[in-house]
Amino acid sequence: MRAAFSWLLIGAALTALEPLHLALIGEPFSHAYTGAIRHAITVGFISQMIIGVGMHVVARMNDVPPSLERPLWATFWLLNVGNAARVGLEIATDYSNAAFLSMGVTGFVELLGLSLWAAYVVRIMLRGAPMPTRPAPIHAG
Numbered sequence: 001m002r003a004a005f006s007w008l009l010i011g012a013a014l015t016a017l018e019p020l021h022l023a024l025i026g027e028p029f030s031h032a033y034t035g036a037i038r039h040a041i042t043v044g045f046i047s048q049m050i051i052g053v054g055m056h057v058v059a060r061m062n063d064v065p066p067s068l069e070r071p072l073w074a075t076f077w078l079l080n081v082g083n084a085a086r087v088g089l090e091i092a093t094d095y096s097n098a099a100f101l102s103m104g105v106t107g108f109v110e111l112l113g114l115s116l117w118a119a120y121v122v123r124i125m126l127r128g129a130p131m132p133t134r135p136a137p138i139h140a141g
Contacts, residue, residue, distance in 0.1 A: 001049070003048055003076065004044065004052065005045070006044075007040050007041065007043075007083065008044070010040045010044065010087070011041040014033070014036060018030075021033050021091070027094075033091055033094060036086075036087045039086050039090065040087050043079070043082075043086070044080075044083045047079070047114070051079075051114075055069070055072070055117070055120070055121060062127070070120065074116050075113045075114070076113075077113075078112050079110055079113040081109060082113065083106075083110060085105075085106045085109070086103065086106040086107070086110070089102065089103045
């Protein structure tokens with residue numbers, strides 16, 4: 001969750017720095033820079049909040065105690081490294097077309113992280129939660 005909020009702050013900082021960036025490149029607007037802001041907020045903040053909350057909710061709904069939840073460090077690192085590379089490369093395209101060459105790989109890195117998370121959550125959901133026991137009926141008389 002802290003990493004997600006960090007991405008929200010990064011998106012806000014990029015928004016505040018946009019006029020400086022535009023002055024540096026001498027353009028009135030940059031699709032690449034705006035894309036970097038959107039990526040920081042959507043993949044960085046929103047997606048990681050969904051992952052964190054979703055993992056918690058699925059575990060609680062399936063009676064998995066917090067002590068048995070597995071930390072998904074691979075998902076964490078793949079999403080954050082992929083997102084940082086994407087945001088940085090999107091901004092870099094305003095300075096060099098060579099930045100486009102490795103940008104596509106970042107999507108696969110992020111997708112791999114999301115796939116690991118999805119596999120973990122699906123495995124919890126498909127294992128079958130114990131059925132709640134019914135209280136014994138009360139007989140009158």
